[in-house]
Amino acid sequence: MNLTPSGMSRRHFMRHMAASAATIPAIEFMNHLHAHADTVRKNQKACILMWMGGGPPTIDIWDLKPGSKNGGEFKPIKAAGTQISEHMPKTASVFDKLAVVRSMSTREADHGRGRYFMHTGYVPNPTVVHPTFGSVVSHELGSKRKELEIPSFVSINGDPGSPGFLGMSNAAFVVDANGRIRNADTDGMDSRRLNQRLSMLGVIEENFIGSKRGDAPQAHKDVYKKAIDLMTSKQMEAFKVEKEDQKMIEKYCGTGGPMGGMARNDFGRGLLMARRLVEAGVPFVEVGMGGWDLHANVFNTLKDRNLPTMDAAIHGLVSDLTDRGMIKDVVVVWMGEFGRTPRINQDVGRDHWAASWSVMIGGGGLKGGQAVGATDEDGLTCATKPYLPGDIWATACHALGIPTTTVHTSKRGRPMKIANGGTPIPELIG
């Protein structure tokens, strides 16, 4: 059923393109159209980032403090090599594939700054915009995957940040968990018309690009090329998560629960879509889950809403990747802007806390079933070597086969080490 949005088969569509190309010169916009292998690519390296927007209380999820005044209401349960929250039982059952790093110490406790720092490995700096890590992977791996027609960095309900000096063609393609891509449909317009439009557009754009007005005009053209690739690609099927059978959707989203059925688990749907995208060759997918800025009523919210939702989704992804033989190639990373205060506030909430908290990472051949690092008995400081986001991303680089010696160059010619020169965490790379 390989149909383009306009209802033509791709081959037919391209033939149309070719025919009209003969009548109109300068079809530079369309020169990317070439036949692609139809097969699903397996065993390609990829990274799925689970982004916990708002800052998750990792002391209630991955690093419980039973017996401490800061411990809160939850008990730990056994997971491979360590213990995690009692409200994460499904995840505990697949924890042999995952690991928690318990000694993150990241300084930035403001949402904007924390989001930037965790995504890029760099603290905000007025003279340069650092690329978010998804853009780094898009730049390193996406550019080598010639068969990939959809964007090499997709963000599903995420807070992806800017591609910075790597340019707009490595920007995140942002979609919601329903996978409906707005305006991707040419509405049945025939290829001759589209071609005609694009060739005229090419003339106007080239004129402006040649007018010494910086990089932005060229970036505009590059993004249009990507958008056209996408419009005419059957890889767009990867976004259609509803094509999965009900059982698979339930695997990620759960079947019931206190929320009155979790078929509306957007995070689960997002992770399922992420798996489809990775199968299609997308090297980096970010899936966001919000609702973590828990200044008040933290335990009820976690127990009734956030943790059941997340537990089903993470378990769904990890077990599905395992069943498909993909887990050794796909790194999963779980993080937010920061953790939350060990001290419980007067509103039974926890505030922003960056001094000692946890990140989860696994898959991609990394050593699972363990906790790396530790906090003190009240969770207030790191008791072992503290880690920075650059170390997490360097670990991901290692798993993705991107050399950690890679250096990018900022627009101003300044060398920028990948992952801010972080070091892969030894316990994880084994």
Next chain:
Amino acid sequence: MSDLKWTSLRSVRLVAASIAMAVSASFVVSADDETKESKPAAKAEAKTDGDSKTETKPSSKKRREDFTTGSSDVLLTFINEQIRQGWTDNEVEPSELASDGEWIRRVYLDIVGHVPPVEDVDKFLADKDKAKRSKVIDKLLDDPAYVRHWTTVWTNLTIGQQTPMRVSRKGMQKFFREAFTKNRPWNEIVIDIVSAEGHFEENGAVNYLLAQMQMPDDGVQATAKTTRLFMGMQVQCTQCHNHPFNDWQQRQFWEFNTFFRQLRKEEHQKYDMKTGRNEFSYAELKRREGVEQFVLYEKRNGTQEAAESKYFGQPVDVMKKDDTGYDINRRAELAKMMTEGEKPMVAMAMVNRMWSQFFGYGFTKPVDDIGPHNPSSHPELMDRLTVEFVKSRYDVKQLIRWICNSEAYNLTSQATKVNEEKDNPSSGTTSLFSHVYLKSMSAEQLYDSLIVATNAHKSGRSSWEQTEQKRQQWMQQFVIAFGTDEGDESTTFNGSIPQALMMMNGELVKDAISAQKGSYLNTILSEAPQDKDRVRKLYLAALSRSPNNKEIQAAQAMLKSNSDKLAAYQDMFWALLNSNEFIFIH
């Protein structure tokens, strides 16, 4: 077109003919406005004198230095000198003056938020008045679209693109609309917003604070946002610890916060016959009585400290009663102090923000982080503009006049080899304003520009509020809300693929290129009989310039190969509206 234009028709014909075999004589359009249209002042004079061979063209430097928009404001000399000093110090030559076509498009987008209508471009290009630029600036400042544009800008800055829960966008817009219509002094606007109390539609100013009260946080977000937005100071980090890079201490944050401790939101409900339930009716911002003088906060080492009401170290008695015997409105006390003196942060923050609105970069990067830790690119200029802005009684229109009449704002956005490298703030250099930096249109500027470029504004179909509602609906497709206590949000209208898809296939552009009765395409197809005029008008509508030779050739080829001419015009207009040149303010 002006007489001026056609004096050079003969040579244009020759050039065109020699370049383009395919271009028939009937299709000659005067070449590229970028090079041929009237350049300001000196060049225009040279031309109107006829083809005098003896006259030597003044150097571009002299032409630039002699240039004036026609404004005689004395402060302009100071502004220009300061900017020139930066060029000299950094050994950078500025670019040439912007052509009239380039400039008028820019100034319309910057002041009234949309591209200029074709007839305004034509009139401006033909106008030989040396003071025409300053006159356009004045005219635009009196245009109703000025009010609309700045209402949009400030509504987005104060409550975000996506309206938070229990906040009235309508109310906030109404407040700004009235303020900008009357050109109310900026200090008064800030005082009204910071001290606001009452019903969210009767006193729209309250919506700013209501938007910062999405979570019960003892006014922390209101404190952080007020200092950042209105005073240009980022202190949100000092909530938890002393700021490593600026002078603010954790204590100061909480001293500031004491002024916001009276904030109280009341949400009122009304029985709804249809649903049979009580539904939200309106929100009200009220004053909490009997609030303590001190705020307790936790230091990093876990000990508790108390902060009392102080404004930059100056103690404030917040325990007083007002005339009616109630506790005084602490925020009113704060607002008064924020706007006192000859160089308050409120004025400096506004100067810096307005400069960045027009130039793409302020004197500091980011624009809302001013202080010794973050040096300004032009400290003396920023200072002087601040002082003058205060002296002008915080006259926002006057501030815009100073900016738009300055030499720097009248330069082209085309860089030179040297200033492209040395003055490129997007890659991290200090801003020298030696050429005008490209800005992307905001989604609202795009929406309004498409309406102007396609004549939809002329039909007079809908009221301000209807149009506003439609635009707001359309805007929602781009907003990504992060759902944090700061109400941060992002947009996919950022030059990425979703924006490109919307431009290529979305309803808005589809409507814009439809040839229905009353549409722009329909009008020019019926009113302009010749293809050359039609093509030229399409270019003017979208890009405020005529097509160049290459573009004329392409247009002609397209018209030739389509039996359906309308389709060719639609596709041409589509290409213009989708181009980089259209979406950038340059």
